[in-house]
Amino acid sequence: MDSAYLNNWIKDESKVIDLGCGDGSLLRDLMNTKSVHGFGVENDLEKIEKCIENNVSVIQHDLDDGLKDFKHLGFDAAIMASSIQCLRNPKSALIDLLDVATTCVVSIPNFGYWKIRLLMMAGRMPVSSRLPSKWYETKNIHLCTIKDFEELCAELNLKILEKIYLNDHGRPLKKLKRGNLLAAEGVYLIGA
Amino acid sequence: MKKNSAVFKSDLNFKFACNKTLPSIELVYETYGEINADKSNAVLVCHAFSGSHEAAGLTSDGNKTGWWDEIIGPGKAIDTEKYFVVSINNLGSCYGSSGPKSISMKTNEPYGSKFPDVCVLDWVNSQKLLMDELEINCWEMVAGGSLGGMQALQWAVSYPEKIKRAAIIAATAQTSPQNIALNEVARQIIRKDSSFNNGEYISYNTTPKEGLKTARMLGHITYLSETNIQRRFGRKKQAPGTKVAEEVNFEIENYLQYKGDQFSEFFDANSYILMTKAMDEYNLADQFEGTMSKALERIKSKLLIISFTSDWLFPSWHSRRLQKDCILSDVKSSFIELEGSYGHDSFLFASPEYSKILKTFLGS
Numbered sequence: 001m002d003s004a005y006l007n008n009w010i011k012d013e014s015k016v017i018d019l020g021c022g023d024g025s026l027l028r029d030l031m032n033t034k035s036v037h038g039f040g041v042e043n044d045l046e047k048i049e050k051c052i053e054n055n056v057s058v059i060q061h062d063l064d065d066g067l068k069d070f071k072h073l074g075f076d077a078a079i080m081a082s083s084i085q086c087l088r089n090p091k092s093a094l095i096d097l098l099d100v101a102t103t104c105v106v107s108i109p110n111f112g113y114w115k116i117r118l119l120m121m122a123g124r125m126p127v128s129s130r131l132p133s134k135w136y137e138t139k140n141i142h143l144c145t146i147k148d149f150e151e152l153c154a155e156l157n158l159k160i161l162e163k164i165y166l167n168d169h170g171r172p173l174k175k176l177k178r179g180n181l182l183a184a185e186g187v188y189l190i191g192a
Numbered sequence: 193m194k195k196n197s198a199v200f201k202s203d204l205n206f207k208f209a210c211n212k213t214l215p216s217i218e219l220v221y222e223t224y225g226e227i228n229a230d231k232s233n234a235v236l237v238c239h240a241f242s243g244s245h246e247a248a249g250l251t252s253d254g255n256k257t258g259w260w261d262e263i264i265g266p267g268k269a270i271d272t273e274k275y276f277v278v279s280i281n282n283l284g285s286c287y288g289s290s291g292p293k294s295i296s297m298k299t300n301e302p303y304g305s306k307f308p309d310v311c312v313l314d315w316v317n318s319q320k321l322l323m324d325e326l327e328i329n330c331w332e333m334v335a336g337g338s339l340g341g342m343q344a345l346q347w348a349v350s351y352p353e354k355i356k357r358a359a360i361i362a363a364t365a366q367t368s369p370q371n372i373a374l375n376e377v378a379r380q381i382i383r384k385d386s387s388f389n390n391g392e393y394i395s396y397n398t399t400p401k402e403g404l405k406t407a408r409m410l411g412h413i414t415y416l417s418e419t420n421i422q423r424r425f426g427r428k429k430q431a432p433g434t435k436v437a438e439e440v441n442f443e444i445e446n447y448l449q450y451k452g453d454q455f456s457e458f459f460d461a462n463s464y465i466l467m468t469k470a471m472d473e474y475n476l477a478d479q480f481e482g483t484m485s486k487a488l489e490r491i492k493s494k495l496l497i498i499s500f501t502s503d504w505l506f507p508s509w510h511s512r513r514l515q516k517d518c519i520l521s522d523v524k525s526s527f528i529e530l531e532g533s534y535g536h537d538s539f540l541f542a543s544p545e546y547s548k549i550l551k552t553f554l555g556s
Contacts, residue, residue, distance in 0.1 A: 015522065039519055045528075048528060048549075049548060049549060049552050051526070052526055052549065052552045052556055053555075055494075055556055057494075057525055057526050058526045058527075059515055059526065059527045060527060069512065069516065073516065073519045073520055074519075
């Protein structure tokens with residue numbers, strides 16, 4: 001996720017948790033540009049080392065073990081960038097998210113994107129530059145489309161305060177219309 | 193590696209947290225590596241319960257290496273080519289710093305059981321005296337495992353301006369009732385030794401060796417893990433002719449007796465009691481009206497909190513709890529749980545992951 005989209009959503013000096021923070025570069029950027037108090041959550045030791053090298057506070061934790069450890073710790077914003085579809089239980093993670101932070105930024109790869117539909121039409125699981133892994137190696141185990149995701153948010157009474165659809169190159173689409181077909185990724189600001 | 197051993201004597205009245213005072217104190221310490229021109233490359237390492245100032249290189253008896261030799265040295269996690277490492281024997285211990293075996297100037301007798309109750313804060317305050325003596329303005333890092341980790345945490349809280357990083361390893365901000373229970377059994381074993389003489393064994397010319405030995409055997413089990421002793425000893429029988437005692441059947445028994453015997457040769461029983469009491473009493477929040485956030489809000493350094501999967505003396509939840517409190521108080525802090533099969537003692541041994549994390553943290 002490019003931190004540019006987050007600039008309007010994440011307030012200066014707010015307390016931010018990045019769930020699945022990778023090497024911590026997103027948090028580092030937010031710390032530099034917005035002076036946020038950032039904490040990352042990551043389970044991969046090599047990525048954790050990179051976080052420490054990047055001067056980013058990081059907590060080793062398997063997101064599949066749930067988010068209860070991070071509830072009510074005073075976070076203003078939680079970020080879940082392209083990791084919800086990797087979880088064993090994405091629904092319970094979504095339910096817990098608003099106990100972790102008052103607002104949440106969630107992004108999902110859209111499996112309704114027309115290029116993916118084409119690949120599927122050919123009778124194969126999609127492999128592309130954005131989804132480089134074969135079916136037996138991919139971490140994406142709970143695939144969804146923009147439609148599916150927005151439907152679940154409605155069911156869980158999670159308010160989508162703002163959303164951006166991104167094209168294949170990570171640039172925002174000008175219109176939201178037919179996003180389920182045209183967007184490669186959906187980025188959401190979710191609140192109670 | 194350049195290595196120095198020295199004794200620091202402070203002639204200032206030293207006031208303990210328990211309000212008792214000593215007119216002067218002595219600290220034996222070692223340094224590794226060289227201090228740079230602006231004295232900005234100093235690292236303090238703090239030892240655990242039965243450790244000493246001999247952390248790296250060969251020990252003074254020449255046949256062992258220091259307790260953290262796998263971590264401290266040229267090119268190692270705490271690289272002595274870059275950093276000047278200070279390692280101090282704690283007050284109340286028995287390796288040369290002021291402790292129960294020291295002679296009281298008032299009575300001309302060893303302090304024995306009358307040595308003031310010492311606590312983690314006292315250690316940190318005494319280490320600060322040496323820091324001033326060495327004209328070090330700020331530690332690049334204070335690091336330690338177990339009771340040493342508690343000192344690193346205490347440094348971050350008590351002297352926020354004097355420390356940039358704290359590595360708090362296999363430790364806790366508050367010892368558990370299980371920790372206290374195990375320590376109390378060990379203390380009882382020592383006290384019940386007829387040679388203990390209420391702690392005045394030096395004047396009676398006796399040593400409660402048996403008590404110390406058995407206490408250490410119990411302690412030693414808590415530093416290992418079930419997997420580790422399973423792998424190392426299994427149910428193997430001790431070969432005849434190699435037994436330390438007639439009654440020994442299994443290798444594990446022989447090993448514990450051997451270790452206990454060794455320990456009782458050099459460790460002081462009053463120190464054992466003092467150091468375990470210091471561990472039991474450790475509860476950081478207590479110093480701040482029971483409010484953890486008041487303690488942690490003082491911190492200006494970065495913390496690295498490490499636990500090990502097989503540690504059942506200070507299991508990971510201690511570290512997780514500290515990390516959670518740090519998040520609540522906006523303290524820059526990271527938590528990592530490392531694989532380590534040695535139990536609590538895992539903090540002593542360098543694995544590639546452990547070394548790399550420590551090195552990266554120190555260099556960050």
